[in-house]
Amino acid sequence: MNVTKLLFLNFIRAKGFVIALTVLGLAGLLSLYIGKTFIENHQKNIQKTAQTQQETIDRYVKFENKEMGLLLYYLKFGLVNEMPNLAGLSIGQRDINPSTMSVTIRNLEEQKYNTELHNPMYQLLGNLDFSFVLIYFFPLVIIAFCFNALSEEKESGIWKLLCSQTDKPFLVIVQKIIIRWVIVEILLVMLLFIAQIYLQIPFDFVWITFCLVAILYVLFWFALCTWIVSFQKNSNQNALLLLICWVLLTIVLPATANAFVTNTYPTQEAFETLIESRDGYHKKWDLPKEPTLQKFKAHYPQFADFQHPENKDFSWLWYYAMQQMGDDDAQNAVKQFKNKLAYREQLSKTIGYFLPTIHTQLVFNQLAQSDLANQLKFWEALEQFHEKKRLHFYPKIFSDAPVLQENWQQWKLTFFESQIPINWIGSILPILLITMAFLMWAMFQLRKIIVE
Amino acid sequence: MTIKYAIIIAEQVIKQFAKSKNTRLIFTFFLVFLGFALWIGEQERQHHQxxxxxxxxxxxxxxxxxxxxxxxxxxxYGYVAFRQKFPLSFFDFGMDAYTGKSVFLEAHKQNTVNFSEAGHSSSLLRFGQISAAMILQLLVPLFLFFLGYDLIAKEKEQGILKLLFTQGISWQTLILGKTLGLFLTSLFILVPTALFGLILLFFNGFEVDTLSRYGLLILVYALYFFIISLIAVLVSAQSQTAKSSLIKLIGCWLFLMLILPRIAQVIGQNVYPAPSKIAFDKTVEGELIKQGDSHNPDDPYYKALKDSVMKAYRVDSTHKLPFNYAGLVMKEGEKLSAETYNRHQARLVEIYENQQNVLRLTAFVNPFLAIKNISMALTGTDFQSYNHFQTQAEKFRYQLAQTMNELQIKHISNKVKNSADKNAKLDRQEWRNFPDFKHHFLTISSIFDAEKISFAALFFWIVLLFIPIRYANQWFKII
Known part of the structure; x- marks a missing residue:
């Protein structure tokens, strides 16, 4: 069969195709550079945080070493939400939610939601990361390659010639599309290969899943194009229909889905959390000390033996008990708030099962640990981290342990690494099924051509 | 004569569009979608309010x-300030999803504005939000390109153009007529949208300022559609075939709407690097440490202050002063720390402004960014508006802290041990005397000032596009 070779040469010799592939490749490379910069900035930020933490601890231990309680008022401990290098390919929400948090052992709710400094205009415009290039640009090139696969032959009169020479002319069309598919996939795999080396992404199941979903996403668009082509409309109509598909899948439907998710689960609990935790702590200053202390000891029975010194206006036990109330009083609102966010993530995923663009982005972000689910896990890790610090320091504060006996060198940055359960079926099946459906429908349509 | 012919051509264009069933279908889709977007926008705004x-x-x-x-x-104990949404924000969400909504205001400390919608969203948000502005800025131009790509190129292909020119029609008339036709067609989308928006606006108690901003907003969108129509017709005139015209226009749309803004952002970030939170805090804290601790009346830095005050009142101990000395020290400390913070904050805002100016400047090659910036500014959803809120909140925080310090200076005796002392309590009436936080919006004049580059870019585009019309005879081929 020399037809394949001819079709291939025909494709490669078309100037437009080569330009399109080059532009796509360059956009891909640019996106890798942007991803690399993003990861490097994250690393720099970690270094800076570690350095600051060290310096702050050293300074305060030197100058505020009379009371443990006062010292811990100032000291901040950092937790890093570890970012896999894969996040360079799919930045997701990582440019919005801070990846390092430094907190004191005081009221956590007042610190948990603090944000990084960002130029909101840039967040609005979004990142030109690899996932963007794949989800938005690849389909356009695929559309340009395929929209006239059949109509071009018809419009130039070659189709009739072809029909007279073979009894299965649609196979030529299928072959044409397969050649284009293989070439685009080769470009994709090349980019992924470069990405893996350039961003030093470990070769593991996460990476394999990522690559598979990327490859499937490209296949999905070829399937969609073949399906449109199989209706045998003219070139202009095909181009229009495919472009409408693109606008719907990448802009209109995801934006509608987002509006739906946001309105289904509004998050007024955020404000509630803020107000409750503020009052939970600050109000206690003007209330009798005993109830606060009782509540605190009910929360931590192990500290029941510590007493507030009689006739004293202030003690660190009372102070940290008040701080604790800020967190305890907001617990209800916090729980509801976190649930809402989890529902939002779940609903988005469910919608994604039906829309490959959303699905691909969500799976990418999940694998790159740059999604909302990761942020929720990080918050939980931060809560545990904070609690651990409290449990370590509370007895020392309450017993007024000497500051200089503590080993302050041990308090380095802590790293949180979240485990992502790889859900092969959930990641691959939805997009695979949709792709197969389009392909089968397209084949059914194309077969009809000989019958006519 | 030219104008008369241009109008006839425009009428033909509109009639031709009106005949097509597909075009009517897409028009209906746009109107429904825009109505939906406006309604959703208003719902969300009301919910937030x-x-x-x-x-x-x-x-x-x-x-x-x-x-x-x-x-x-x-x-x-402090205060919490909530950001209000501007009445027009239902039209354009701008960067509101990415900016915080509330900030906790307390003494000695400037907290971040937290709880942005983006922080609570799944990755879906990054595909964009449905708003009338998004549809009008992004999708309608694509549609206009689709309608306009063959307006001249097709006639060229069919040889009708030659015929027209033999009848005495000039390039200028043709281009103006076709552009006018396409532009007027686009008004069938813009005008109903504007009216529906106006109805929604009536329900939320409109003011003269809001209304004039809304009028200007619609005008700017009309201008934008005119520029888009003109681009479509000019590309069509320049192209040999309708197909090549369409490819050029779609390529143009992609480059301008999707690629260029993101590239401009990378450039802006590299030319004007902004500090991270940790770096920012470190710089501010470094300066504050040098200033001393205002909670500690014996701090060496405040010793000079103490000496001068004692000298002025001729006492040998701060306890003998006729006012609360600790309060005075804290007032001084608050002043110094707020000044330091504000200086750094202003520098940070300047970096962000510079970064955004890189984007604003690209409006000279990309009209999309001009309309994007102007639209956000007019609907109160731009960085300027956000920063304005942040500044007001900080001012309020400062006033709160200083008012409390002054109350302490005036009413609290130097002899009280600490804040728990019975004599150290002030009547709660004092809290009521302190006014509530009120978020004021920017006025229209500050918008002109902030967006002068974008307005200039829009006018630049109009002028620029009239150059090829002027030289059409030399530049464009009839066949």
């Missing part, structure tokens, strides 16, 4: 209900 009002009242009530206490405790 209700929450913000509810919680602002809650904060006020709790503030006023606070018992008698030491004023410095009140300064630490």
């Amino acid at each position: 209700e929450l913000a009002t509810h919680y602002s009242q809650e904060v006020r009530q709790r503030w006023e209900a606070s018992p008698d206490k030491h004023p410095h405790r009140m300064a630490h």
Whole structure:
């Protein structure tokens, strides 16, 4: 069969195709550079945080070493939400939610939601990361390659010639599309290969899943194009229909889905959390000390033996008990708030099962640990981290342990690494099924051509 | 004569569009979609307003209900400021999803504005939000390109163009006529949208300022559509075939709407690097440490202040001063730290402004960014508006802290041990005297000032596009 070779040469010799592939490749490379910069900035930020933490601890231990309680008022401990290098390919929400948090052992709710400094205009415009290039640009090139696969032959009169020479002319069309598919996939795999080396992404199941979903996403668009082509409309109509598909899948439907998710689960609990935790702590200053202390000891029975010194206006036990109330009083609102966010993530995923663009982005972000689910896990890790610090320091504060006996060198940055359960079926099946459906429908349509 | 012919051509264009069933279908889709977007936008705005009002009242009530206490405790209890949404924000969400909505205001400390929608969203948000602005800025131009790509190129292909020119029609007439036709067609989308928006606006108690901003907003969109129509017709005139015209226009749309803004952003970030939070805090803290600790009346830095005050009042101990000395020290400390913070904050805002100016400047090659910036500014959803809120909140925070310090200076005796002392309590009436936080919006004149580059870019485009019309005879081929 020399037809394949001819079709291939025909494709490669078309100037437009080569330009399109080059532009796509360059956009891909640019996106890798942007991803690399993003990861490097994250690393720099970690270094800076570690350095600051060290310096702050050293300074305060030197100058505020009379009371443990006062010292811990100032000291901040950092937790890093570890970012896999894969996040360079799919930045997701990582440019919005801070990846390092430094907190004191005081009221956590007042610190948990603090944000990084960002130029909101840039967040609005979004990142030109690899996932963007794949989800938005690849389909356009695929559309340009395929929209006239059949109509071009018809419009130039070659189709009739072809029909007279073979009894299965649609196979030529299928072959044409397969050649284009293989070439685009080769470009994709090349980019992924470069990405893996350039961003030093470990070769593991996460990476394999990522690559598979990327490859499937490209296949999905070829399937969609073949399906449109199989209706045998003219070139202009095909181009229009495919472009409408693109606008719907990448802009209109995801934006509608987002509006739906946001309105289904509004998050007024955020404000509630803020107000409750503020009052939970600050109000206690003007209330009798005993109830606060009782509540605190009910929360931590192990500290029941510590007493507030009689006739004293202030003690660190009372102070940290008040701080604790800020967190305890907001617990209800916090729980509801976190649930809402989890529902939002779940609903988005469910919608994604039906829309490959959303699905691909969500799976990418999940694998790159740059999604909302990761942020929720990080918050939980931060809560545990904070609690651990409290449990370590509370007895020392309450017993007024000497500051200089503590080993302050041990308090380095802590790293949180979240485990992502790889859900092969959930990641691959939805997009695979949709792709197969389009392909089968397209084949059914194309077969009809000989019958006519 | 030219104008008369141009109008005839425009009429033909509109009639031709009106005949097509597909075009009518897409028009209907756009109108429904825009209506939906406006309605959703207004719902979300109202929802936010209700929450913000509810919680602002809650904060006020709790503030006023606070018992008698030491004023410095009140300064630490602080306040929470909620950002109001501008009445026009239903039209364009701008960067509101990415900016915080509320900020906790307390003495000695400038907290970040937290709880942005983006922080609570799944990755879906990054595909964009449905708003009338998004549809009008992004999707309608694509549609206009689709309608306009063959307006001249097709006639060229069919040889009708030659015929027209033999009848005495000039390039200028043809281009103007076709552009006018396409532009007027686009008004069939813009005008109903504007009217529906106006109805929604009536329901939320409109003011003259809001209304004039809305009028200007619609005008700017009309201007944008005119530029888009002109681009479509000019590309069509320049192209040999309708197909190549379409490819050029779609390529143009992709480059301008999707690629260029993101590239401009990378450039802006590299030319004007902004500090991270940790770096920013470190710089501010470094300066504050040098200034000393205002909570500690014996701090060496404040020794000079102490000496001069004691000298002025001719006493040998601060306890003998006729006012509360600790309060004075804290007032001084608050002043110094706020000044330091504001200086760094202003520098940070300047970096962000510079970064955004890189984007603004690209409007000279990309009209999309001009309309994007102007639209956000007019609907109060741009960085300027956000920063304006942040500045007001900080000013309020400063006033709160200083008012409490002054109450302490005036009413608290130097002899009280600490804030728990019974003599250190002030009557709760004092809290009521302190006014509530009120978020004011920017006025229209500050918008012109902030967006002068974008307005200039829009006019530049109009002028620029009239150059090829002027030289059409030399530049464009009839066949």
